[in-house]
Amino acid sequence: xKKKDMLMLLLYCVPWIFLTLYGDEAYGIxxxxxxxxxxxxxxxxxxxxxxxxLVLGNLLSLGVSMLMVHLMGYDAxxxxxxxxGACGWVAVLTAVSGVMQMLVWKKQHDDx
Numbered sequence: 191x192k193k194k195d196m197l198m199l200l201l202y203c204v205p206w207i208f209l210t211l212y213g214d215e216a217y218g219i220x221x222x223x224x225x226x227x228x229x230x231x232x233x234x235x236x237x238x239x240x241x242x243x244l245v246l247g248n249l250l251s252l253g254v255s256m257l258m259v260h261l262m263g264y265d266a267x268x269x270x271x272x273x274x275g276a277c278g279w280v281a282v283l284t285a286v287s288g289v290m291q292m293l294v295w296k297k298q299h300d301d302x
Contacts, residue, residue, distance in 0.1 A: 199243065203254055211276060211280065226287075234292075
């Protein structure tokens with residue numbers, strides 16, 4: 191793996207999706223969902239050299255975000271994030287983010 195790919199994987203270890211859920215639940219900041227998803231999608235399209243990094247990175251992000259949900263009060267957040275609960279929203283948002291990232295990445299690399 192290239193150094194750039196390793197840096198990209200390190201950035202995926204930040205629980206971006208959990209942070210958006212926490213900000214929404216604790217402070218009522220819902221606009222951050224679109225900002226985080228856009229940043230992840232654009233960053234992935236620009237920085238990632240191959241699609242495997244995007245898939246592995248999203249799996250890392252999913253795992254770290256799920257861990258944070260469990261460590262920071264899974265039960266308290268479930269009532270706020272109905273119908274899916276906190277873990278369900280982490281999975282849904284990670285999937286949406288992953289699809290957006292792959293579309294941007296494909297578009298960037300088809301143009302080259």
